[in-house]
Amino acid sequence: MGHITKDAWVPSVTLRVGAEGVDVAALLLGTDGRVRGDADMVFAGQPVHPSGAVRHEQASLVLALHEVEAAVERIVIAGEADGGVLEAAAPDGAAVASYAVTGTGDATAVAFGEFFRESGGWKFTGLGRGHGSGLAGLVTEYGVEVAEEEPEPQPVVCGPVPLVGVVKMPGQPLPAAGGPLGEPEPTPAPAPTGPFPPADRPYELVEGWEFGPVFEPFVAEGLGNDVIALDDRVGNGPVLVELAQEGYGYLGLFPLDRRNKDEVDFLFNALLPDFLGSAAAPVPKGRPLRMRLAAENRWILRVKPLAAARRLEGTLHGYGPEALIYLGGGADLRVEFKGDPRNGRGYVGIQSYGVGGRTDGRLPDMDLLLNEIGPLRQTVPVPRGPQLLKFNAEGPWTLTVRELD
Template identity: 65%
Template sequence: MGHITKSSWVPSVTLRVDAEGVEPAALLLGADGRVRGDADMVFEGQPVHPSGAVRHEQASLVLALHEVEAAVERIVIAGVADGGTLTALAPDGATVASYRVPGSPDATAVVFAEFFRESGGWKFGGVGKGYGSGLAGLVTEFGVEVAEAEESSEPAVAGPVPLTGVVKMPGQAPSADGAVVSAGRFPPVDGAVVHGGPFPSADGAVVSGGPFPSADGAVVPGRPFPPADRPYQLVEGWEFGPVFEAFTITGDDDQVVTVDGRVPPGPVLVEAAHEDRGYFGVFPLNSKNKDEEYLFNTTLPDFTGSSVVPAPEGRALRLRVRADRRWAMRVKPVAAARRLEGTLRGYGPEALLYTGGVADLQVHFEGDEDGGGYVGIWCHEVAGHTRLTDQPTLLLNRTEPQRRTVPLPEGPLLLLYKADGPWTLTVDGLDR
């Protein structure tokens, strides 16, 4: 189907990729030719990659090639179609690559082309491979697990398929008894595999969802409201906090959540999402069933965030949720939080793990919708500790948009980052 053209160099800038009325999808692949997690598929139903480097916008894909993570070797462009012409445009509107795939009556989905690394840059190559099994069969070839379609008398609607999870989640972490637990899957007592995980993450983990800053500084709408259960991975070698099977719950108004017995005492990660606009707050309850200091207290639209709270000894962790809209929450090991290295983007508060040496941290906080907002960073040095330090180091405490540099001590560190809008963090290591 189609023909293979000689590959050509493309500039490592932000490109817009269109495919003649087709809703395109991008698959970010590692050196093994497979996705690392379900966040590595960007399409209409999941429009922002955790790194922010690949986005789906208005029936197009935006690829910031200069921001793609080093672990990504190829970006495959596909769509629900039997053919068509794929075009990649530079920021000035000039066409830098184009490839035509002739239609075929046997194909319902097609891989149009791919971008791949070579000699420190990026090349474009046409592929033109059709799939009679549709997009579901296409993405399965690259390591994506697709949900089984339910039987229905209604005709099938062409478009992106629902995803239940993705294979190829590397890394391992020790469990409490010393056994090795594969990242992203925690076997309960009965041996069944249960998925949990971030709303999604980068460097393996997940960036909190919500708007992300584009290359020109504009805010891009985030992914849709996350499902209650998604895979995640642990940061390899991180030893702070217990390892356990994730706990997930959803709701649509005020509720008191009692976390079940799968969550042991010690510091745990809490991720939360709140749909649309309105107020969202989460408050741990103490032994007297009274609110303690809040975990989340926000009116950010399409909020997603994470923080760390100590699960108490001798009783269940209880959280009071106040919400105007639908929400989801996950309680997971701290080791499942996103790792801070290189450049990281996010939206709202997030718990971050730092395992590098002394460094400078460049902070760019874009502010909230009204041009204000708060940004703060608390640093917990966790080496040799089993609980959060009573007096963490306050690295940043400001209001309004900021561009600042703060010093980081040597890791391992747990950074509790609080922000009322989109942000970018860049780690600059220091030579010693």
């Protein structure tokens, strides 16, 4: 079905991978040749891998090969098509791999090729393997579970939409009632119905938090796509970015590099209705932070000191992704996630960064505390603070922290 030079070396950098006219998907595989869970499939309906190393943008994929987890041995690129030309380009635009697949007429989905590890680096090889049962049938060969029932009708939205025929199975159903040791579980707050409160709302800095600069807040409001540029009031180090959008529609926020192109690590990339979220954003050294905003509706954005993030203590309710500060000792964190309000599923994950004693403004290595799909009630351990927690949830949630004796 294709033509290729086998096993070509590719640079271990950030690659953009796509095939014209095909909405491609990525499958991150372990040593057994299968996905480890639902989150290891990245496509339009699930646009971000929890590690941040793979993301889906405008029908193409961005692969940060140098950031892929060590447990991932192969990344298969597939799409709902009978053929096409798969191409991978380096950050400077130079082509590093190309593979042409000629359709046979009976295939409705194809595995174009795969990136795989060898001798500490990465190689690419073409596969050209067609499948007659569509992408939903193809991905099951790699361990992806596909629901047999038809998905419920969804509201019409702009931007990326769930891949036709591929419906993620819930990761863990909610218990009927009650919490640990018979305690009642708190109920997550309902989805909000509008953007953040007015820009001049008061806020407080968390006492004892010293990671990141302190400055006067920056506020921007608008409708649709825009570029947000901070002024020189912000020093070096991470800042807190709060963003909200009214109604249904795609919302993405991408820091820009020196060449005015998207950085690999995005801040937001979601289809959550009435989006409401916060994230920690690094400020480039020696230049102002610039961000590309992709929005469908009215939005408001605020940039504040990271110390203005909510402190994780007791019980917190929220909706969507949020940066949280934890200053306590080792603790158990009870997570209740109701699921995406559009389909009852959705992603939920927690990344933890121990920032104690950090003065250079750079985040240390990340600990992955939670990485699941679908409604759940789980308890995960949280290391001793100070910790910055990147909590990502596609819907309403409740967190309850219980410090250890």
